[in-house]
Amino acid sequence: MLGPRIKKLRVAKKLTQKQLAEQIKVTHVSISGYENGNRYPDTDTLQRLADYFEVSTDYLLGRSDNAHMTADEEFRAFSNNPKLDHFFKEIESGDEQEQEELQQIWEIIKQRKRNKDK
Template sequence: MSLGSRLKNEREKKGWSQMYVAERLGITNTVLSNYERDYRDPDTGMLKKLADLYDVDTDYLLGRTDVPRSYKSYAGEIDEKELAEFEEFINNPYHGIFFKDYLEAPEERKKELLQFWRFIREAEKDRKPGDRQGE
């Protein structure tokens, strides 16, 4: 998906008009339309403003990832080792189904899921293979 397609998609998901977004960014709706139709690319400053407005990562807008907002955005809440551990956990097909909506969840829900994962990890830390859950 192109940068323009992602910009248009994010704007439409929020239910915003081009006029509304252009006003918030301080540009004309013609400029925004050119971005969305891939006739013109935003400069780096405008790309950051667009990402902030749509609450997505610039890497997502640029097509470097299909994840709109990475958990790295929440790095202040968990350290790098814990983040890697959580990523491994949710990418495991046996665990990940519970967290399948994490990547698209609103910020408050992501925080809840991180807290829940911490609870699971703490409860299971001394469990050995073959032990029944809760023993």
């Protein structure tokens, strides 16, 4: 998830790998490795990437699909939606098997969205 998101953000800003590398103080080989999934940035570099692109580290890591919210913030916004209140109550009353099936369905939906974003 990290590599495609870095590349998408870099391309959106019309930057080469070398230009991005200069901005966040790493080598262009590192950027290439991050985008291809052969390397992973350390925490400081991950934060510099997030700061440069003005996104959350959760977004870069695939923990959130909202570039400007952490996974916890995204969940709070989702769970506070009044339209979903009834839905949440129904889920709670479901048995464990039903809840697991719903979670699997949701993971499929999220994966489909990620594939579209690539």
